[in-house]
Amino acid sequence: MNSILVFSLCILVSWSPSFAAEKILLTGSSTVAPLIDEIAKQFESQNKNIRIDIQTGGSTRGIIDARRGVSQIGMVSRKLKVNEADLLKFTIALDGIGIILHTDNPVRELSKQQILAIFKGEITKWSEVGGPDQRIIVVNKAQGRSTLELFLKYFKTKSSSIKSHVIIGDNEQGIKTISAHPWSIGYVSIGTAEFNIANGTPIKILDLEGVKASVENVRSGLYPLSRPLNFVTSKQPIGPIKEFIDYARNRKEIIKGQYFVPIN
Amino acid sequence: MFPLIKDKLFLIVSFLISLIAVFIIGSIVFYIFSESYSFYGSQSSVLDLFSFKESWYPLEGEFQFMPLIVASFILGGGATFLLLIFSVPYTLGQNFLLSKRLKKAGDLLISLANAIPSVVYGFWGITLVVPFITKFNFLGTNLLSGIIVLTFMLFPTAVLLITRVIYSWPKDIHQNCISLGLSSETRIFKIYLPLIFKELPTVLLLSFTRAIGETIAVVMVTGNIVKFPTGIFSPVRALTSNIALEMAYATGTHRSALLFSGGLILVIIFSTMIIFKGVGHVLVKKSV
Numbered sequence: 001m002n003s004i005l006v007f008s009l010c011i012l013v014s015w016s017p018s019f020a021a022e023k024i025l026l027t028g029s030s031t032v033a034p035l036i037d038e039i040a041k042q043f044e045s046q047n048k049n050i051r052i053d054i055q056t057g058g059s060t061r062g063i064i065d066a067r068r069g070v071s072q073i074g075m076v077s078r079k080l081k082v083n084e085a086d087l088l089k090f091t092i093a094l095d096g097i098g099i100i101l102h103t104d105n106p107v108r109e110l111s112k113q114q115i116l117a118i119f120k121g122e123i124t125k126w127s128e129v130g131g132p133d134q135r136i137i138v139v140n141k142a143q144g145r146s147t148l149e150l151f152l153k154y155f156k157t158k159s160s161s162i163k164s165h166v167i168i169g170d171n172e173q174g175i176k177t178i179s180a181h182p183w184s185i186g187y188v189s190i191g192t193a194e195f196n197i198a199n200g201t202p203i204k205i206l207d208l209e210g211v212k213a214s215v216e217n218v219r220s221g222l223y224p225l226s227r228p229l230n231f232v233t234s235k236q237p238i239g240p241i242k243e244f245i246d247y248a249r250n251r252k253e254i255i256k257g258q259y260f261v262p263i264n
Numbered sequence: 265m266f267p268l269i270k271d272k273l274f275l276i277v278s279f280l281i282s283l284i285a286v287f288i289i290g291s292i293v294f295y296i297f298s299e300s301y302s303f304y305g306s307q308s309s310v311l312d313l314f315s316f317k318e319s320w321y322p323l324e325g326e327f328q329f330m331p332l333i334v335a336s337f338i339l340g341g342g343a344t345f346l347l348l349i350f351s352v353p354y355t356l357g358q359n360f361l362l363s364k365r366l367k368k369a370g371d372l373l374i375s376l377a378n379a380i381p382s383v384v385y386g387f388w389g390i391t392l393v394v395p396f397i398t399k400f401n402f403l404g405t406n407l408l409s410g411i412i413v414l415t416f417m418l419f420p421t422a423v424l425l426i427t428r429v430i431y432s433w434p435k436d437i438h439q440n441c442i443s444l445g446l447s448s449e450t451r452i453f454k455i456y457l458p459l460i461f462k463e464l465p466t467v468l469l470l471s472f473t474r475a476i477g478e479t480i481a482v483v484m485v486t487g488n489i490v491k492f493p494t495g496i497f498s499p500v501r502a503l504t505s506n507i508a509l510e511m512a513y514a515t516g517t518h519r520s521a522l523l524f525s526g527g528l529i530l531v532i533i534f535s536t537m538i539i540f541k542g543v544g545h546v547l548v549k550k551s552v
Contacts, residue, residue, distance in 0.1 A: 180404055
Protein backbone atom coordinates (compact mmCIF):
# COMPACT_ATOMS: atom_id res chain seq x y z
CA MET A 1 0.00 0.00 0.00
CA ASN A 2 2.84 2.39 0.91
CA SER A 3 4.50 2.02 -2.45
CA ILE A 4 1.26 2.91 -4.19
CA LEU A 5 1.04 6.08 -2.13
CA VAL A 6 4.61 6.97 -3.04
CA PHE A 7 3.93 6.15 -6.68
CA SER A 8 0.83 8.34 -6.85
CA LEU A 9 2.60 11.15 -4.98
CA CYS A 10 5.41 11.02 -7.52
CA ILE A 11 2.92 11.37 -10.34
CA LEU A 12 1.18 14.27 -8.60
CA VAL A 13 4.44 16.09 -7.94
CA SER A 14 5.68 15.63 -11.49
CA TRP A 15 2.43 17.00 -12.89
CA SER A 16 2.12 20.07 -10.70
CA PRO A 17 3.25 23.30 -12.36
CA SER A 18 6.50 25.01 -11.49
CA PHE A 19 5.93 27.95 -9.21
CA ALA A 20 8.52 30.42 -10.41
CA ALA A 21 6.74 31.10 -13.71
CA GLU A 22 4.85 34.25 -14.63
CA LYS A 23 1.20 33.50 -15.35
CA ILE A 24 -1.11 34.78 -18.04
CA LEU A 25 -4.78 33.92 -17.60
CA LEU A 26 -7.11 33.83 -20.59
CA THR A 27 -10.85 33.28 -20.22
CA GLY A 28 -13.78 33.26 -22.60
CA SER A 29 -15.06 31.67 -25.78
CA SER A 30 -14.83 27.88 -26.12
CA THR A 31 -14.42 28.34 -29.88
CA VAL A 32 -11.19 30.23 -29.46
CA ALA A 33 -9.87 28.14 -26.54
CA PRO A 34 -8.71 25.01 -28.46
CA LEU A 35 -6.81 27.19 -30.95
CA ILE A 36 -5.16 29.27 -28.24
CA ASP A 37 -4.38 26.11 -26.29
CA GLU A 38 -2.28 24.87 -29.25
CA ILE A 39 -0.56 28.23 -29.65
CA ALA A 40 0.07 28.51 -25.91
CA LYS A 41 1.80 25.12 -25.83
CA GLN A 42 4.29 26.31 -28.44
CA PHE A 43 4.71 29.68 -26.74
CA GLU A 44 5.40 28.04 -23.38
CA SER A 45 8.01 25.73 -24.83
CA GLN A 46 9.85 28.77 -26.22
CA ASN A 47 9.38 30.92 -23.09
CA LYS A 48 10.06 28.64 -20.15
CA ASN A 49 9.31 31.31 -17.52
CA ILE A 50 5.77 32.05 -18.72
CA ARG A 51 2.74 29.89 -17.99
CA ILE A 52 -0.55 30.33 -19.83
CA ASP A 53 -3.82 29.25 -18.25
CA ILE A 54 -6.92 28.98 -20.40
CA GLN A 55 -10.45 28.79 -19.06
CA THR A 56 -13.66 28.68 -21.07
CA GLY A 57 -17.10 30.03 -20.26
CA GLY A 58 -18.27 31.87 -23.35
CA SER A 59 -17.49 35.17 -25.04
CA THR A 60 -19.47 37.14 -22.47
CA ARG A 61 -17.31 35.78 -19.67
CA GLY A 62 -14.26 36.81 -21.69
CA ILE A 63 -15.55 40.41 -21.81
CA ILE A 64 -16.54 40.55 -18.14
CA ASP A 65 -13.29 39.00 -16.88
CA ALA A 66 -11.10 41.27 -18.98
CA ARG A 67 -13.03 44.33 -17.78
CA ARG A 68 -12.75 43.38 -14.10
CA GLY A 69 -9.11 42.43 -14.43
CA VAL A 70 -9.83 38.80 -13.39
CA SER A 71 -8.06 37.70 -16.57
CA GLN A 72 -5.31 39.41 -18.51
CA ILE A 73 -6.88 38.55 -21.87
CA GLY A 74 -10.51 37.78 -22.74
CA MET A 75 -11.37 35.54 -25.71
CA VAL A 76 -14.39 36.65 -27.74
CA SER A 77 -15.65 34.80 -30.80
CA ARG A 78 -17.84 37.58 -32.24
CA LYS A 79 -17.74 41.22 -33.26
CA LEU A 80 -17.63 43.56 -30.27
CA LYS A 81 -20.86 45.36 -29.39
CA VAL A 82 -21.08 49.16 -29.20
CA ASN A 83 -21.07 49.15 -25.39
CA GLU A 84 -17.89 47.10 -25.35
CA ALA A 85 -15.79 49.83 -26.97
CA ASP A 86 -13.96 50.45 -23.68
CA LEU A 87 -11.92 47.29 -24.34
CA LEU A 88 -8.97 46.95 -26.70
CA LYS A 89 -9.54 44.40 -29.45
CA PHE A 90 -6.97 42.20 -31.23
CA THR A 91 -8.30 39.97 -33.98
CA ILE A 92 -6.40 36.66 -33.99
CA ALA A 93 -8.16 34.83 -36.81
CA LEU A 94 -11.43 34.60 -38.73
CA ASP A 95 -13.95 31.80 -38.91
CA GLY A 96 -16.30 31.21 -41.85
CA ILE A 97 -18.57 28.32 -42.72
CA GLY A 98 -19.79 27.23 -46.12
CA ILE A 99 -22.93 25.34 -47.14
CA ILE A 100 -21.78 22.30 -49.11
CA LEU A 101 -23.47 19.91 -51.57
CA HIS A 102 -22.30 16.89 -53.55
CA THR A 103 -21.01 17.73 -57.04
CA ASP A 104 -23.64 15.38 -58.57
CA ASN A 105 -26.34 17.67 -57.27
CA PRO A 106 -27.40 20.06 -60.10
CA VAL A 107 -28.68 22.72 -57.65
CA ARG A 108 -26.52 25.81 -58.08
CA GLU A 109 -28.05 28.32 -55.71
CA LEU A 110 -30.13 28.41 -52.56
CA SER A 111 -31.52 31.49 -50.85
CA LYS A 112 -31.12 32.01 -47.11
CA GLN A 113 -34.84 31.21 -46.62
CA GLN A 114 -34.56 28.00 -48.66
CA ILE A 115 -31.57 26.79 -46.66
CA LEU A 116 -33.34 27.49 -43.38
CA ALA A 117 -36.49 25.69 -44.62
CA ILE A 118 -34.39 22.66 -45.63
CA PHE A 119 -32.69 22.46 -42.24
CA LYS A 120 -36.04 22.90 -40.44
CA GLY A 121 -37.54 20.04 -42.46
CA GLU A 122 -40.09 22.26 -44.27
CA ILE A 123 -38.52 21.43 -47.64
CA THR A 124 -37.77 17.71 -47.91
CA LYS A 125 -37.26 17.18 -51.66
CA TRP A 126 -34.67 18.69 -54.00
CA SER A 127 -37.46 19.14 -56.58
CA GLU A 128 -38.88 21.95 -54.42
CA VAL A 129 -35.74 24.05 -54.97
CA GLY A 130 -35.16 23.25 -58.65
CA GLY A 131 -33.39 19.91 -58.35
CA PRO A 132 -34.39 16.31 -59.17
CA ASP A 133 -37.06 14.34 -57.31
CA GLN A 134 -34.83 13.12 -54.47
CA ARG A 135 -35.13 13.29 -50.71
CA ILE A 136 -32.85 15.81 -49.02
CA ILE A 137 -30.42 14.43 -46.41
CA VAL A 138 -29.66 17.07 -43.81
CA VAL A 139 -26.20 16.75 -42.26
CA ASN A 140 -25.90 18.67 -39.01
CA LYS A 141 -23.17 19.23 -36.43
CA ALA A 142 -23.17 17.84 -32.89
CA GLN A 143 -24.19 20.13 -30.07
CA GLY A 144 -21.47 22.30 -28.61
CA ARG A 145 -19.54 22.65 -31.88
CA SER A 146 -18.73 26.26 -32.69
CA THR A 147 -19.72 25.87 -36.35
CA LEU A 148 -23.22 24.85 -35.26
CA GLU A 149 -23.37 27.85 -32.96
CA LEU A 150 -22.43 30.25 -35.75
CA PHE A 151 -24.84 28.56 -38.16
CA LEU A 152 -27.74 28.82 -35.70
CA LYS A 153 -26.97 32.45 -34.97
CA TYR A 154 -26.86 33.38 -38.65
CA PHE A 155 -30.19 31.68 -39.37
CA LYS A 156 -31.67 32.89 -36.07
CA THR A 157 -32.92 29.46 -35.05
CA LYS A 158 -32.13 26.88 -32.36
CA SER A 159 -30.89 23.27 -32.34
CA SER A 160 -34.18 21.64 -31.44
CA SER A 161 -35.97 23.07 -34.49
CA ILE A 162 -33.47 21.55 -36.93
CA LYS A 163 -34.54 18.19 -38.37
CA SER A 164 -31.36 16.37 -39.31
CA HIS A 165 -30.72 12.92 -40.76
CA VAL A 166 -27.04 12.63 -39.89
CA ILE A 167 -25.12 14.25 -37.06
CA ILE A 168 -21.39 14.61 -37.41
CA GLY A 169 -18.50 15.57 -35.18
CA ASP A 170 -15.64 17.22 -37.00
CA ASN A 171 -15.37 18.86 -40.41
CA GLU A 172 -13.60 15.91 -42.04
CA GLN A 173 -16.37 13.53 -41.02
CA GLY A 174 -18.90 15.96 -42.49
CA ILE A 175 -17.11 16.02 -45.81
CA LYS A 176 -16.87 12.20 -45.90
CA THR A 177 -20.57 11.89 -45.13
CA ILE A 178 -21.57 14.36 -47.82
CA SER A 179 -19.34 12.77 -50.45
CA ALA A 180 -21.01 9.41 -49.64
CA HIS A 181 -24.53 10.83 -50.10
CA PRO A 182 -25.16 12.63 -53.41
CA TRP A 183 -28.42 14.20 -52.16
CA SER A 184 -27.18 15.62 -48.89
CA ILE A 185 -26.61 19.16 -47.65
CA GLY A 186 -24.33 20.21 -44.83
CA TYR A 187 -21.96 22.91 -43.64
CA VAL A 188 -18.29 22.93 -42.66
CA SER A 189 -15.50 25.44 -42.11
CA ILE A 190 -14.57 27.08 -45.41
CA GLY A 191 -10.89 26.31 -44.88
CA THR A 192 -11.60 22.56 -44.72
CA ALA A 193 -13.98 22.62 -47.68
CA GLU A 194 -11.51 24.45 -49.94
CA PHE A 195 -8.72 22.07 -48.94
CA ASN A 196 -10.86 19.03 -49.81
CA ILE A 197 -12.10 20.47 -53.11
CA ALA A 198 -8.48 21.11 -54.09
CA ASN A 199 -7.83 17.42 -53.35
CA GLY A 200 -10.62 16.21 -55.60
CA THR A 201 -13.37 15.44 -53.06
CA PRO A 202 -16.74 15.55 -54.87
CA ILE A 203 -18.24 18.50 -52.98
CA LYS A 204 -19.02 22.11 -53.85
CA ILE A 205 -19.58 25.21 -51.72
CA LEU A 206 -22.71 27.28 -52.38
CA ASP A 207 -22.62 31.04 -52.64
CA LEU A 208 -24.45 32.76 -49.82
CA GLU A 209 -26.49 35.93 -50.40
CA GLY A 210 -24.71 36.26 -53.74
CA VAL A 211 -21.23 36.21 -52.18
CA LYS A 212 -18.79 33.50 -53.20
CA ALA A 213 -17.73 31.41 -50.20
CA SER A 214 -13.95 31.65 -50.16
CA VAL A 215 -11.18 32.30 -47.68
CA GLU A 216 -10.56 35.69 -49.39
CA ASN A 217 -14.15 36.79 -48.89
CA VAL A 218 -14.06 35.71 -45.26
CA ARG A 219 -10.88 37.73 -44.80
CA SER A 220 -12.32 40.83 -46.46
CA GLY A 221 -15.52 40.54 -44.42
CA LEU A 222 -17.82 40.26 -47.47
CA TYR A 223 -18.98 36.72 -46.71
CA PRO A 224 -21.92 36.88 -44.29
CA LEU A 225 -21.58 33.54 -42.47
CA SER A 226 -18.34 34.44 -40.71
CA ARG A 227 -17.02 35.98 -37.53
CA PRO A 228 -13.79 37.29 -36.06
CA LEU A 229 -12.01 35.53 -33.19
CA ASN A 230 -10.81 38.29 -30.88
CA PHE A 231 -8.63 38.88 -27.86
CA VAL A 232 -9.74 41.76 -25.63
CA THR A 233 -7.78 43.55 -22.93
CA SER A 234 -8.76 46.36 -20.58
CA LYS A 235 -5.48 48.26 -20.87
CA GLN A 236 -2.70 48.56 -23.43
CA PRO A 237 -0.87 45.21 -23.19
CA ILE A 238 2.79 45.26 -22.19
CA GLY A 239 5.57 42.73 -21.62
CA PRO A 240 4.72 39.03 -21.93
CA ILE A 241 1.02 39.72 -22.57
CA LYS A 242 1.86 41.84 -25.63
CA GLU A 243 4.40 39.22 -26.69
CA PHE A 244 1.79 36.48 -26.52
CA ILE A 245 -0.81 38.48 -28.48
CA ASP A 246 1.71 39.22 -31.25
CA TYR A 247 2.85 35.60 -31.20
CA ALA A 248 -0.70 34.26 -31.51
CA ARG A 249 -1.63 36.52 -34.46
CA ASN A 250 1.32 35.25 -36.46
CA ARG A 251 0.82 31.50 -36.00
CA LYS A 252 -0.66 31.01 -39.47
CA GLU A 253 0.06 27.29 -39.65
CA ILE A 254 -1.69 26.46 -36.35
CA ILE A 255 -4.63 28.71 -37.27
CA LYS A 256 -5.01 26.97 -40.63
CA GLY A 257 -4.57 23.59 -38.92
CA GLN A 258 -7.64 24.35 -36.81
CA TYR A 259 -9.58 25.40 -39.95
CA PHE A 260 -9.72 29.07 -39.15
CA VAL A 261 -8.62 31.85 -41.49
CA PRO A 262 -5.49 33.81 -40.52
CA ILE A 263 -5.62 37.61 -40.86
CA ASN A 264 -3.71 39.10 -43.87
CA MET B 265 17.25 -21.65 -1.58
CA PHE B 266 17.86 -19.44 -4.55
CA PRO B 267 14.76 -20.42 -6.55
CA LEU B 268 12.68 -19.79 -3.46
CA ILE B 269 13.88 -16.18 -3.21
CA LYS B 270 13.26 -15.74 -6.88
CA ASP B 271 9.75 -17.05 -6.44
CA LYS B 272 9.10 -14.71 -3.53
CA LEU B 273 10.42 -11.75 -5.52
CA PHE B 274 8.24 -12.65 -8.45
CA LEU B 275 5.26 -12.97 -6.16
CA ILE B 276 5.86 -9.53 -4.66
CA VAL B 277 6.38 -7.88 -8.03
CA SER B 278 3.28 -9.42 -9.57
CA PHE B 279 1.29 -8.53 -6.47
CA LEU B 280 2.42 -4.91 -6.72
CA ILE B 281 1.62 -4.73 -10.42
CA SER B 282 -1.84 -6.14 -9.86
CA LEU B 283 -2.38 -3.67 -7.03
CA ILE B 284 -1.44 -0.81 -9.34
CA ALA B 285 -3.83 -2.15 -11.98
CA VAL B 286 -6.62 -2.34 -9.41
CA PHE B 287 -5.76 1.16 -8.24
CA ILE B 288 -5.93 2.56 -11.80
CA ILE B 289 -9.23 0.83 -12.61
CA GLY B 290 -10.56 1.92 -9.24
CA SER B 291 -9.62 5.54 -9.90
CA ILE B 292 -11.27 5.46 -13.34
CA VAL B 293 -14.47 4.06 -11.87
CA PHE B 294 -14.32 6.52 -8.98
CA TYR B 295 -13.73 9.52 -11.29
CA ILE B 296 -16.54 8.59 -13.67
CA PHE B 297 -19.01 7.91 -10.91
CA SER B 298 -18.15 11.00 -8.90
CA GLU B 299 -18.49 13.17 -12.04
CA SER B 300 -21.71 11.38 -13.00
CA TYR B 301 -23.04 11.89 -9.52
CA SER B 302 -22.70 15.67 -9.76
CA PHE B 303 -24.85 15.51 -12.90
CA TYR B 304 -27.28 13.14 -11.23
CA GLY B 305 -27.64 15.60 -8.38
CA SER B 306 -28.13 18.62 -10.66
CA GLN B 307 -31.18 17.12 -12.35
CA SER B 308 -34.57 17.73 -10.79
CA SER B 309 -36.04 14.37 -11.71
CA VAL B 310 -33.87 11.35 -12.38
CA LEU B 311 -36.71 9.40 -13.95
CA ASP B 312 -36.90 12.16 -16.55
CA LEU B 313 -33.44 11.15 -17.82
CA PHE B 314 -34.69 7.67 -18.65
CA SER B 315 -38.11 8.50 -20.02
CA PHE B 316 -38.98 7.36 -23.52
CA LYS B 317 -38.65 10.81 -25.05
CA GLU B 318 -36.25 11.52 -27.88
CA SER B 319 -34.75 14.85 -27.03
CA TRP B 320 -31.05 15.40 -26.54
CA TYR B 321 -30.39 19.13 -26.57
CA PRO B 322 -27.68 19.59 -23.94
CA LEU B 323 -27.37 23.33 -24.55
CA GLU B 324 -31.10 23.70 -23.98
CA GLY B 325 -30.94 21.51 -20.86
CA GLU B 326 -32.63 18.41 -22.31
CA PHE B 327 -30.95 15.08 -21.59
CA GLN B 328 -32.62 11.77 -22.44
CA PHE B 329 -30.49 8.65 -22.29
CA MET B 330 -32.97 5.94 -23.27
CA PRO B 331 -32.54 6.25 -27.09
CA LEU B 332 -28.76 6.06 -26.65
CA ILE B 333 -28.95 2.96 -24.44
CA VAL B 334 -31.37 1.20 -26.80
CA ALA B 335 -29.16 2.03 -29.80
CA SER B 336 -26.04 0.72 -28.05
CA PHE B 337 -27.78 -2.54 -27.18
CA ILE B 338 -29.16 -3.11 -30.68
CA LEU B 339 -25.79 -2.33 -32.27
CA GLY B 340 -23.91 -4.61 -29.87
CA GLY B 341 -26.52 -7.36 -29.96
CA GLY B 342 -26.88 -7.27 -33.74
CA ALA B 343 -23.15 -7.42 -34.30
CA THR B 344 -22.73 -10.26 -31.80
CA PHE B 345 -25.56 -12.21 -33.46
CA LEU B 346 -24.08 -11.83 -36.96
CA LEU B 347 -20.70 -12.74 -35.54
CA LEU B 348 -22.10 -15.95 -34.11
CA ILE B 349 -23.55 -16.85 -37.51
CA PHE B 350 -20.36 -16.16 -39.45
CA SER B 351 -17.41 -16.83 -37.17
CA VAL B 352 -18.23 -20.39 -35.99
CA PRO B 353 -18.66 -21.93 -39.47
CA TYR B 354 -15.67 -19.96 -40.75
CA THR B 355 -13.38 -21.20 -37.97
CA LEU B 356 -14.55 -24.81 -38.35
CA GLY B 357 -14.03 -24.64 -42.10
CA GLN B 358 -10.60 -23.09 -41.81
CA ASN B 359 -9.38 -25.60 -39.25
CA PHE B 360 -10.89 -28.84 -40.52
CA LEU B 361 -11.72 -28.55 -44.21
CA LEU B 362 -8.85 -26.58 -45.73
CA SER B 363 -5.48 -27.98 -46.73
CA LYS B 364 -2.57 -27.25 -44.39
CA ARG B 365 -1.15 -24.52 -46.58
CA LEU B 366 -4.48 -22.70 -46.99
CA LYS B 367 -5.13 -23.00 -43.28
CA LYS B 368 -1.80 -21.31 -42.56
CA ALA B 369 -2.62 -18.52 -44.98
CA GLY B 370 -6.01 -18.09 -43.31
CA ASP B 371 -4.41 -17.94 -39.87
CA LEU B 372 -1.99 -15.29 -41.05
CA LEU B 373 -4.79 -13.23 -42.58
CA ILE B 374 -6.83 -13.37 -39.38
CA SER B 375 -3.87 -12.30 -37.24
CA LEU B 376 -3.21 -9.42 -39.63
CA ALA B 377 -6.85 -8.35 -39.55
CA ASN B 378 -6.67 -8.33 -35.76
CA ALA B 379 -4.05 -5.62 -35.89
CA ILE B 380 -6.18 -3.19 -37.92
CA PRO B 381 -7.24 -0.26 -35.73
CA SER B 382 -10.96 0.44 -35.49
CA VAL B 383 -10.71 3.85 -37.16
CA VAL B 384 -9.71 2.03 -40.36
CA TYR B 385 -12.90 -0.03 -40.15
CA GLY B 386 -14.80 3.23 -39.70
CA PHE B 387 -13.14 4.74 -42.73
CA TRP B 388 -13.82 1.61 -44.76
CA GLY B 389 -17.42 1.82 -43.56
CA ILE B 390 -17.97 5.37 -44.73
CA THR B 391 -16.22 4.96 -48.09
CA LEU B 392 -17.63 1.53 -49.06
CA VAL B 393 -20.45 0.28 -46.84
CA VAL B 394 -22.37 3.57 -46.58
CA PRO B 395 -22.48 4.27 -50.37
CA PHE B 396 -23.49 0.61 -50.90
CA ILE B 397 -26.39 0.92 -48.42
CA THR B 398 -27.61 4.06 -50.23
CA LYS B 399 -28.62 1.75 -53.09
CA PHE B 400 -31.35 0.30 -50.85
CA ASN B 401 -32.21 3.28 -48.69
CA PHE B 402 -31.86 7.05 -49.30
CA LEU B 403 -29.70 7.32 -46.20
CA GLY B 404 -26.57 5.19 -45.90
CA THR B 405 -25.49 6.07 -42.38
CA ASN B 406 -27.77 3.94 -40.22
CA LEU B 407 -28.13 1.02 -37.83
CA LEU B 408 -27.41 -1.58 -40.51
CA SER B 409 -24.10 0.03 -41.56
CA GLY B 410 -23.13 0.19 -37.89
CA ILE B 411 -23.86 -3.50 -37.36
CA ILE B 412 -22.01 -4.49 -40.55
CA VAL B 413 -18.90 -2.49 -39.67
CA LEU B 414 -18.90 -3.78 -36.09
CA THR B 415 -19.29 -7.38 -37.28
CA PHE B 416 -16.33 -7.08 -39.62
CA MET B 417 -14.31 -5.39 -36.90
CA LEU B 418 -15.01 -8.10 -34.31
CA PHE B 419 -14.77 -11.05 -36.72
CA PRO B 420 -10.97 -11.63 -36.56
CA THR B 421 -10.91 -11.60 -32.74
CA ALA B 422 -13.83 -14.02 -32.55
CA VAL B 423 -12.16 -16.39 -35.04
CA LEU B 424 -8.91 -16.20 -33.07
CA LEU B 425 -10.68 -16.98 -29.80
CA ILE B 426 -12.56 -19.94 -31.27
CA THR B 427 -9.32 -21.22 -32.83
CA ARG B 428 -7.75 -21.07 -29.34
CA VAL B 429 -10.66 -23.15 -28.06
CA ILE B 430 -9.99 -25.75 -30.78
CA TYR B 431 -6.26 -25.82 -29.94
CA SER B 432 -7.06 -26.38 -26.26
CA TRP B 433 -8.71 -29.75 -26.94
CA PRO B 434 -6.73 -32.91 -26.26
CA LYS B 435 -4.80 -33.92 -29.39
CA ASP B 436 -6.16 -37.47 -29.56
CA ILE B 437 -9.70 -36.19 -30.13
CA HIS B 438 -9.01 -35.95 -33.88
CA GLN B 439 -7.23 -39.30 -34.01
CA ASN B 440 -10.05 -41.00 -32.13
CA CYS B 441 -12.58 -39.55 -34.56
CA ILE B 442 -10.60 -40.72 -37.55
CA SER B 443 -9.99 -44.20 -36.12
CA LEU B 444 -13.72 -44.52 -35.51
CA GLY B 445 -14.12 -43.90 -39.23
CA LEU B 446 -16.34 -40.83 -38.79
CA SER B 447 -16.94 -38.72 -41.88
CA SER B 448 -15.89 -35.08 -41.72
CA GLU B 449 -19.55 -33.95 -41.50
CA THR B 450 -20.22 -36.16 -38.49
CA ARG B 451 -17.00 -35.01 -36.86
CA ILE B 452 -17.82 -31.34 -37.33
CA PHE B 453 -21.52 -31.40 -36.50
CA LYS B 454 -21.61 -34.06 -33.80
CA ILE B 455 -18.26 -33.61 -32.04
CA TYR B 456 -16.60 -30.25 -32.70
CA LEU B 457 -19.63 -27.97 -32.83
CA PRO B 458 -21.03 -28.99 -29.41
CA LEU B 459 -17.54 -28.62 -27.93
CA ILE B 460 -17.26 -25.09 -29.36
CA PHE B 461 -20.73 -24.10 -28.16
CA LYS B 462 -19.65 -24.81 -24.62
CA GLU B 463 -16.99 -22.09 -24.83
CA LEU B 464 -19.07 -19.65 -26.84
CA PRO B 465 -20.42 -17.52 -23.93
CA THR B 466 -16.90 -16.20 -23.27
CA VAL B 467 -16.34 -15.35 -26.95
CA LEU B 468 -19.72 -13.66 -27.23
CA LEU B 469 -19.23 -11.74 -23.99
CA LEU B 470 -15.95 -10.31 -25.20
CA SER B 471 -17.42 -9.40 -28.59
CA PHE B 472 -20.51 -7.81 -27.09
CA THR B 473 -18.60 -5.66 -24.60
CA ARG B 474 -16.17 -4.60 -27.32
CA ALA B 475 -19.07 -3.70 -29.59
CA ILE B 476 -20.74 -1.65 -26.85
CA GLY B 477 -17.47 0.12 -26.08
CA GLU B 478 -16.49 0.78 -29.71
CA THR B 479 -16.58 4.46 -30.54
CA ILE B 480 -14.81 5.75 -33.58
CA ALA B 481 -16.01 3.22 -36.15
CA VAL B 482 -19.58 3.64 -34.92
CA VAL B 483 -19.50 7.45 -34.94
CA MET B 484 -18.55 7.44 -38.60
CA VAL B 485 -21.31 5.19 -39.94
CA THR B 486 -24.45 5.30 -37.80
CA GLY B 487 -25.73 8.84 -38.46
CA ASN B 488 -25.79 9.82 -34.77
CA ILE B 489 -29.40 10.98 -34.51
CA VAL B 490 -30.83 10.65 -31.01
CA LYS B 491 -33.94 8.61 -31.83
CA PHE B 492 -35.37 5.19 -31.10
CA PRO B 493 -34.69 3.04 -34.15
CA THR B 494 -37.87 2.16 -36.05
CA GLY B 495 -36.18 -0.20 -38.48
CA ILE B 496 -32.88 -1.46 -39.73
CA PHE B 497 -32.40 1.74 -41.77
CA SER B 498 -32.89 4.19 -38.88
CA PRO B 499 -29.96 6.39 -37.98
CA VAL B 500 -29.01 5.95 -34.32
CA ARG B 501 -26.54 7.32 -31.80
CA ALA B 502 -24.71 5.03 -29.39
CA LEU B 503 -23.67 6.02 -25.86
CA THR B 504 -20.01 6.03 -26.84
CA SER B 505 -20.60 8.13 -29.99
CA ASN B 506 -22.32 10.67 -27.81
CA ILE B 507 -19.15 11.21 -25.80
CA ALA B 508 -16.90 11.34 -28.86
CA LEU B 509 -19.13 13.83 -30.67
CA GLU B 510 -19.64 16.34 -27.92
CA MET B 511 -16.85 16.00 -25.35
CA ALA B 512 -14.39 18.32 -27.09
CA TYR B 513 -16.58 21.38 -26.64
CA ALA B 514 -18.72 20.47 -23.66
CA THR B 515 -18.62 22.50 -20.47
CA GLY B 516 -20.48 22.43 -17.16
CA THR B 517 -23.62 20.30 -17.00
CA HIS B 518 -23.18 19.18 -20.60
CA ARG B 519 -19.76 17.75 -19.73
CA SER B 520 -20.98 15.92 -16.67
CA ALA B 521 -23.91 14.55 -18.69
CA LEU B 522 -21.38 13.02 -21.10
CA LEU B 523 -19.42 11.51 -18.22
CA PHE B 524 -22.73 10.19 -16.95
CA SER B 525 -23.13 8.32 -20.25
CA GLY B 526 -19.60 6.98 -19.68
CA GLY B 527 -20.81 5.71 -16.32
CA LEU B 528 -23.79 4.09 -18.03
CA ILE B 529 -21.46 2.22 -20.40
CA LEU B 530 -19.50 0.91 -17.41
CA VAL B 531 -22.69 -0.23 -15.69
CA ILE B 532 -23.91 -1.95 -18.88
CA ILE B 533 -20.59 -3.74 -19.41
CA PHE B 534 -20.31 -4.83 -15.79
CA SER B 535 -23.86 -6.12 -15.65
CA THR B 536 -23.62 -7.99 -18.98
CA MET B 537 -20.40 -9.57 -17.71
CA ILE B 538 -22.13 -10.79 -14.56
CA ILE B 539 -25.22 -11.99 -16.44
CA PHE B 540 -23.20 -13.71 -19.18
CA LYS B 541 -20.96 -15.42 -16.65
CA GLY B 542 -24.04 -16.71 -14.82
CA VAL B 543 -25.76 -17.88 -17.99
CA GLY B 544 -22.53 -19.43 -19.25
CA HIS B 545 -22.12 -21.49 -16.09
CA VAL B 546 -25.69 -22.74 -16.26
CA LEU B 547 -25.28 -23.69 -19.93
CA VAL B 548 -22.02 -25.53 -19.35
CA LYS B 549 -23.45 -27.40 -16.37
CA LYS B 550 -26.48 -28.50 -18.37
CA SER B 551 -24.46 -29.80 -21.30
CA VAL B 552 -22.09 -31.74 -18.98
